[in-house]
Amino acid sequence: MIMDSFETLDFSVGDKVALIMLKRPEVRNAFNTTMRDDLFQVIETIKADYAITGSIIYGSGKDFCAGADLTEFGTAPSQSIARTIRWERDLWSLFLNNPKPMIAAVHGNCIGSGFEIALLCDVIIASYNARFSMPEARLGLIAAAGGTQTLPRSVGPSKAISIFSSPDSITSQQAHSMGIVSKVVSIKRLMDSARDQATYLSNLRPELIAACKFAVNRGCSLPLNQGLLAETRSALRLMKTQ
């Protein structure tokens, strides 16, 4: 077991599966710029390390992640610098372009950027006590960790707007019936369930998982004929590597 400790998270690898534990429990694992940089490093490592077949992201303490750390807002030097940094440290594309499966194991509050991080993963497993919400518009913000793109792609535009405009959170079961969460389990079973899923996926041919992620993420917003073409190309390439 390799273990690495960052300021905002713990990173470890056991049985080929990487575990990322968000570690700011005193602020319900609020996402800040340090966490962004820590995650960036960790996910680059996961992508680069052939010994790692997949990863699980989860929260320490009572919550998954209660959103962005608002105490940091307004500290960006300027809009244009913030915009440059956004593309230099493009963490969200790194999530989406990681060819290895990512599982979010969610308990407690999963709010704003926390919800968006979960949506950037391939599978969300949630405990019964998990609560999901997008409060950005109450704060004069829009979701900016991909939420306006990932959520409508999984639940359609109407349910997405309903979630973005509602002051209430949704339960794990509601998220499950909408197709956001793939499995709801007891909090005791949460990590085991996520590990089972990761182990199952780590036994598949990694290039199949990578091709599948790419085809779905890219294809779900292409005209159908182009999506089909991308799928065919992947299939042909995979036949050759069989």
Place this chain on the structure above:
Amino acid sequence: MSKRPVLIEKKGTIVFLILNRPKQSNLVDEELAWAIKDSCRFINEDSSIRVMILTGTETCFSTGRQTFPDSMPPYPDDWINKMQTAASIAKVNIPTIAAINGDALDHGLELALACDLRVADWNARLGFRDLSRGLFPWDGGTQRLSRIVGRSTALDLLLTSRILTAKKALAVGLINHVTRQGNALNYAVNLASSISELAPIAMRYTKEAIHRGLDMPLDQGLKLEADLSFLLHGTTDRSEGIDSFLTKRDPYFLGQ
């Protein structure tokens, strides 16, 4: 009751677009189409409005479809463009709610599908009867329906001309809420009031990011979202929202 085909009523920051031809089941004809389009333009130009509710007078929402004029017009495209009112509703930049107080069928359902959220009365029925009548939807029905309920439910509803009860429509995701009889508008007003307390520019941008983003590859959508988010950096609403959160008070948004 006024004879105008569409009534526009503004109450605070909520605007009501009320289809007012109950005797004709609010069938969208040329006059009604023109009135809806004109109203949508008015709504987009009034920045004090934060939510729109589309509904009908009495217990009528909108049903039926205007067929092509008897003698084919010289420019059929122009005729159809003139009649495409759902397109104008979809272009309204604030959140829109259809309060479906009666049947929403055919072109009427296309109007409802162009809204962001749909709330329907228990008694309301929804569906496209077009194919069974030898007609074809032409105001976004085939496109918006499949994006909202998925491809197979959309094909099922269009091909079979099946009409759904409100309860069934909720089950397939065609509407967001069912209310007890006569209560769709009240429910929509409550929903609209709660939305009107949100930061208005942020809500408009969220709507834009969702709808335009779905038409783009995911990586382009992420760029659009980020750019809209940086545009918000300059708003006083953003400072107000963050300050109110940090000082644990209710925000008051000016829309600036």
